[in-house]
Amino acid sequence: MIPSVLPTYTRAPLHFVKGEGSWLVEEDGRRFLDLGSGIAVNALGHAHPALVAALTEQAGKLWHVSNLYEIPQQQALADKLVGATFADTVFFTNSGTEACELAVKMARKYWYDKGLPEKTDIIAFSGSFHGRSSAGIAAAGSEKMVKGFGPLLPGFKHLEWRDLDALKATIDDNTAAVLLEPIQGEGGIRPLPDDELKAIRALCDEKGCLLVLDEVQCGMGRTGRLFAHEWAGIIPDIMMVAKGIGGGFPLGAVLATEEAASGMTAGTHGSTYGGNPLGCAVGCAVMDHVADPAFLADVNRKAGLLRQKLEGLVAAHPEVFEEVRGSGLMLGLKVKPTPAEFVKAGYGALVITVPAADNVVRLLPALTISDDEIAEALARLDAAATALETA
Ligand SMILES: Cc1ncc(COP(=O)(O)O)c(C=O)c1O
Numbered sequence: 469m470i471p472s473v474l475p476t477y478t479r480a481p482l483h484f485v486k487g488e489g490s491w492l493v494e495e496d497g498r499r500f501l502d503l504g505s506g507i508a509v510n511a512l513g514h515a516h517p518a519l520v521a522a523l524t525e526q527a528g529k530l531w532h533v534s535n536l537y538e539i540p541q542q543q544a545l546a547d548k549l550v551g552a553t554f555a556d557t558v559f560f561t562n563s564g565t566e567a568c569e570l571a572v573k574m575a576r577k578y579w580y581d582k583g584l585p586e587k588t589d590i591i592a593f594s595g596s597f598h599g600r601s602s603a604g605i606a607a608a609g610s611e612k613m614v615k616g617f618g619p620l621l622p623g624f625k626h627l628e629w630r631d632l633d634a635l636k637a638t639i640d641d642n643t644a645a646v647l648l649e650p651i652q653g654e655g656g657i658r659p660l661p662d663d664e665l666k667a668i669r670a671l672c673d674e675k676g677c678l679l680v681l682d683e684v685q686c687g688m689g690r691t692g693r694l695f696a697h698e699w700a701g702i703i704p705d706i707m708m709v710a711k712g713i714g715g716g717f718p719l720g721a722v723l724a725t726e727e728a729a730s731g732m733t734a735g736t737h738g739s740t741y742g743g744n745p746l747g748c749a750v751g752c753a754v755m756d757h758v759a760d761p762a763f764l765a766d767v768n769r770k771a772g773l774l775r776q777k778l779e780g781l782v783a784a785h786p787e788v789f790e791e792v793r794g795s796g797l798m799l800g801l802k803v804k805p806t807p808a809e810f811v812k813a814g815y816g817a818l819v820i821t822v823p824a825a826d827n828v829v830r831l832l833p834a835l836t837i838s839d840d841e842i843a844e845a846l847a848r849l850d851a852a853a854t855a856l857e858t859a
Contacts, residue, residue, distance in 0.1 A: 510716050568604045597652070657800025719750070
């Protein structure tokens with residue numbers, strides 16, 4: 469008999485009942501050090517006092533009104549995002565997937581309104597992940613994502629990750645946009661070097677297409693800058709954001725320049741829940757912390773500390789680890805057993821990690837993780853590796 473919850477996930481037998489900062493408490497009382505953060509969602513850890521206060525205060529006043537009315541919390545969050553980024557304008561969604569939907573629509577509408585309706589193709593890359601909607605799976609294009617779900621949304625081309633020669637050869641008069649994650653998350657923490665992102669930006673400008681960045685996983689302070697593309701000193705035309713922006717409240721956004729957003733006039737897009745008062749009150753509290761330069765400087769300091777310790781861990785367990793990679797607090801351990809085996813050994817050592825493709829285990833701790841917790845994380849990862857060696 470089919471379970472009452474549609475069985476699309478293989479779930480670990482863990483039942484968390486409470487979260488405190490970087491810690492998750494299991495029903496039986498065990499305390500797990502959370503290096504997954506709900507896959508880069510709980511940017512400020514669990515039950516951060518400022519987020520609890522923002523949520524409860526707003527919940528007592530007004531949860532939801534339609535986008536048919538003005539929403540001051542939404543306006544405030546949009547102003548914060550516009551003030552802190554390349555963007556001139558923001559549309560709020562409930563998730564990264566919906567941000568992908570709008571990013572694709574926005575890029576196509578831009579060219580349509582410019583009198584170039586043939587420019588509809590989106591060029592994306594192997595190993596990418598942009599969500600599970602029809603546009604999201606068509607953008608990713610992998611067999612795993614699309615098999616059985618045809619007919620696929622047309623207009624997506626796929627190239628090997630980091631194949632800039634192929635990109636140069638593929639962008640043509642029908643290309644609306646190039647879509648990529650500055651650091652692939654699900655694909656196995658695969659960063660695009662800064663000079664390559666710069667070259668792609670230049671190529672898009674030269675050939676006349678838009679650059680859409682998916683910063684759903686790598687954005688919101690995760691790499692030590694508010695958004696990962698800032699390290700390369702470039703700006704996108706359109707950017708997808710989600711996960712960390714709500715700190716655990718379902719919230720996403722599409723940020724865009726005025727030019728790229730010019731096709732999205734009244735009536736061209738909408739969302740019932742996107743940008744509602746409750747979500748945006750929480751989003752404002754997240755932004756007040758994460759966009760603070762002192763907070764980001766501390767993320768960078770802690771990232772250096774964690775990275776250095778992980779290099780030592782990899783060197784100490786050559787049978788378990790191949791390398792550490794990534795940026796900031798978005799790190800990957802390439803493992804020799806399967807990622808699932810390592811993640812399971814982590815459960816035994818009371819540490820939560822997240823599997824990814826390319827034989828990588830992701831470490832996406834809360835950006836608020838302390839130095840002591842980093843030391844504890846290493847002890848627990850070491851215990852997990854030792855358990856695998858002696859199994
Ligand atoms: C880079 C990236 N884009 C898009 C998505 C989809 O976001 P959501 O699951 O919020 O729909 C994800 C989710 O993992 C992601 O990592």
